Amino acid sequence: MIEGERLVFIGGLHRSGTTPLADALAQHPDISGLSGTGAPHDEGQHLQPVYPRAKVYAGSGHFAHAPEAHLTESSPLVTPDNAARILAAWEPYWDLHRRLLVEKSPPNLIMGRFLQALYPGSALVMVVRHPVVVALCNKKWRRLVSRNIRRYSTLDGLVAHWVQAHRLLLEDTPHLQRLHLVRYEDLVERPEEELARIQAHLGLSTPFPTGTIRPSHSERYEQQWDAMRTGLTPGAFQRRLITRRHAADIAAFGYDVDDLGVRGDWPQTPASSPAVGS
Template sequence: MAGTRFKAVAREALGNIFREVKIAAKPIPKPKKWVFIVGCYNSGTTLLSELMGRHPDMSALPTEGHFITDQFQKDYDLGIPRMWVDREDIFRLNENDEGPDVVRIKKEWGMRLDLSKPVLVEKSPPNAARTRWLQKHFENAHFIGIVRNGYAVAEGISRKGDPKSIKDGWPMDKSAWQWARSNEVMLDDAKHLNNFHLLRYEDLASSPQQELDNIASFLGLPAFPDVASQNFAIHERNDSVKDMNASSIKKLSAEDIETFNRKAAFMLERLGYDKL
């Protein structure tokens, strides 16, 4: 038994050494633009990243950037999956905060990106809390914020609560507040950003080509290739781009809707969504 444990520890130590050597040898990415997709969990950030990664001038990380670096604390590790607003004191950063090791982050992300592409794309929902910090430390940073109907978002956050941390999912009041506060921080901090483009999940689902071409224009790139007819593996679905709001909202009870309205109606109004 002791020998088995020793071998496991030795393998882990060797793996860590190998990783550090790779990071040290990796060049620091120097793209023409860094692009950060930001928005609340379950708002379409994964779909948007997958779509943008199909542009010939872009390379998108295959998963959320905060999972690839050891410099950002993870919501899952803190026992608050999909709920960073519970520890806003940890996640929120602005240009005056010292923050983590920027060079190491760039190298860690660069190991998973095609550095021959002029535009590098990252998406992590918690980055909605640190756009101002990212702007300071990532050259020519551009931000694409995406918002979605809060009722659908809150239903998804509650349903997808990590069973290791939240056995029965998040209660509706917390899911509603995560949606409202995340968007509030993102929109308020956007006033300090030089390059910020906002779009709706609903518009992306109904007119993907138009919305993507708007993004290409924002980034100073040629139009996207045709994507409307393509399928995408997003979470548990492999499908074309579709608006999933109705199926999510249908799962909410009258009590859920009342709770959501109590916690988040102000953000519905700010974003122009109808109150149920």
Template sequence: MTLQTPPRYLFIGGLHRSGTSLVNRLANALPGAGGITGSAAPENEGVYLQGAIPHTALSGRPMHFAINPAEHLTEDHPLNSLKTRERLEHDWAPWFAPDLQWRVEKSPVNLTRMRLLQQLFPMSQFIVVLRHPEAVAASVASWVDEAPATLIDHWLAAQAQMMADLPYLHAVMILRYEDIVADTPKALRRIAGFLDLPETSTPEAIADGNQQYRGATEMTASQAEQVARWGYQPGLHVVPYEGLVQHPLRAVREAAAP
């Protein structure tokens, strides 16, 4: 009797309007990988299709969830249990194609749940998507009644928390939206390398969505100093960023390197 290898999970997270849906589509295009399809959930996000981790209308709010202590879930959370894992798999299973090597689940709130998800699915991997904070602030302005400077402060706080979580994660990669739109085939190759899957052709033409936000409110000098580590500068300017890939295997790290 041959035992079937269970699928592994790739969780994609990031602030709203950062490009998580774009990365989800790229990952789903890879042979052996696939995401949630056919559901009525917004953007087919798995967070809406499960009852294991409570997700109310007050959860996951744009430019709020990432600095809400109650939504930062780690390995110490009471939901770190076999029961939670089994409920997640039960609720998600109908929405994934059979025989996948990788189940790709994209929800912005994964940004603050990576440590718990790693405990529930020990062989899972994570992609965090970043986008210029001025573009994010301008993009969510119609959703959130806050000043641009406040939204950028939220961006900074969210990434600071994410950085504090990174040492606990075995396998995580940070991708910038700007690098994806500048060279999509390269970004797709990196994702394939991170998952140890064969490469494929780019599934779609991708335009630079930041262009529509030219003239948006710029960061303050203090904010600019803090975001410089990510290669972001005032006026939506972007400079090279060394990137980050963590994985136990050197071959995977090299295949996914910038």
């Protein structure tokens, strides 16, 4: 069986940058990511037969509200047999000659304790992006990919989901080992610096190839958010609602509800792992 120290799990809400990060890591000569799976975005959650996929809990914008989706070391699913069954589903899509094996799925954000219980010594890399930008991205993306009313959510609902998911991550942090957190905004602005941090976290002796992260900016979402500042439109109502309900929560995570370019310190829990990046 594959040793836990070889496994790297990437997590982060949908549209937070997990896919470009996973693609960048897979460019390293010592790393293999899942590829050619036929599953959406080559996410391991869709291949394994043990734990429910995010879509069971209405998918992006909803899954973190389901207590059953927050799996920990106390889950009855944590068994040696299940650990082997999950790996058996992923192994055909990895290059097992590589030193490290990456699996990326958004629900990993709130499943770190579960994954590390199954695979002791595994590493976690969590990607965080501004909640308003994530909400705007998801709102646009959902219109393109789904007509399922069960998966419908307002912008306010998407921000509330972001807050809930990251609260769970904070609660889990003291129980996690080998956890590294990267902000999407830092990753696209200073890719070499942020990838160097990940290189150190994973104990790699050689750097990631340059140019693996393409510059990306959120100006169009900043403009969209600014246009929602006033008026009697549904968007303006949603902005006022988000500001009233979530401004304090957003600030607690180091972001600003009015200025999407602002980011402060990520909150630390009293017993946070020293491996957590910010």
